[in-house]
Amino acid sequence: MRPGSTILIAGSRQGVGRALAEHYAASGHTVFGLSRGDSDLVHPHYQHIRADVTDEKTLKPAFARVADTGPLHVLIYSAAVVRPGYALLIGSSQAEEMLRTNLLGAFLVSRHALRLMKRGGFGRLIYFSSIAVPLGSAGNVVYGATKAGVEQLAYSLSREFGRDDITFNTIGISTFASPMLDVLTDKAVQEARAALVKPEVVQVDELVGAINFFASHAARQITGQSLYFGGVR
Numbered sequence: 260m261r262p263g264s265t266i267l268i269a270g271s272r273q274g275v276g277r278a279l280a281e282h283y284a285a286s287g288h289t290v291f292g293l294s295r296g297d298s299d300l301v302h303p304h305y306q307h308i309r310a311d312v313t314d315e316k317t318l319k320p321a322f323a324r325v326a327d328t329g330p331l332h333v334l335i336y337s338a339a340v341v342r343p344g345y346a347l348l349i350g351s352s353q354a355e356e357m358l359r360t361n362l363l364g365a366f367l368v369s370r371h372a373l374r375l376m377k378r379g380g381f382g383r384l385i386y387f388s389s390i391a392v393p394l395g396s397a398g399n400v401v402y403g404a405t406k407a408g409v410e411q412l413a414y415s416l417s418r419e420f421g422r423d424d425i426t427f428n429t430i431g432i433s434t435f436a437s438p439m440l441d442v443l444t445d446k447a448v449q450e451a452r453a454a455l456v457k458p459e460v461v462q463v464d465e466l467v468g469a470i471n472f473f474a475s476h477a478a479r480q481i482t483g484q485s486l487y488f489g490g491v492r
Contacts, residue, residue: 261476275432279467282463284300284302294309313367331376333474335470338368357405373416382424386427389402389403390431390491394454426482433488473486
């Protein structure tokens with residue numbers, strides 16, 4: 260990660276996004292957080308923006324505010340909705356909510372970020388996926404599909420912007436202590452961990468290590484890739 264980078268974190272109010280916002284603000288980077296609700300995170304290097312990742316009307320002024328500070332270097336897309344449910348039981352409204360936030364939101368936010376990054380000649384877009392993609396876990400059919408879509412989004416965008424110094428990569432989280440983990444049953448968590456080589460809960464510093472690598476100059480030729488925690492194959 261370049262010193263003094265400008266970072267936008269979508270989904271910064273809680274969970275992974277909140278932890279990363281705290282870390283990067285404390286590290287001296289300029290951090291913008293994006294979420295539907297207010298945030299109680301107060302730091303001189305952090306600015307919170309209320310916006311809906313699925314609504315262009317709120318995204319346009321949000322990115323105008325980011326652009327006023329200068330180039331945008333890194334986008335971390337951690338906004339996600341988890342609504343566990345088997346295929347014959349999950350409601351269509353729950354499925355649509357996941358599709359809109361997890362996939363459509365990632366596309367819309369990326370498009371706005373890319374306009375700024377093209378202008379600055381540099382960009383690193385990092386998305387959070389899930390081990391639900393390679394494991395194909397029962398009860399996560401829609402959630403897993405949205406995360407697979409995010410991986411495809413990153414891969415396709417890497418092809419479109421291959422001539423630019425802009426990269427797109429995803430990080431597949433196994434388990435992380437957050438409200439998203441709380442919505443899963445103990446049985447679901449145990450089954451997921453049983454399928455992993457490394458079943459321990461992922462820590463913030465481990466995520467930071469992966470993000471910093473993808474955002475670094477050393478990873479300039481690595482794009483369209485997915486990295487999974489937990490020893491998933």
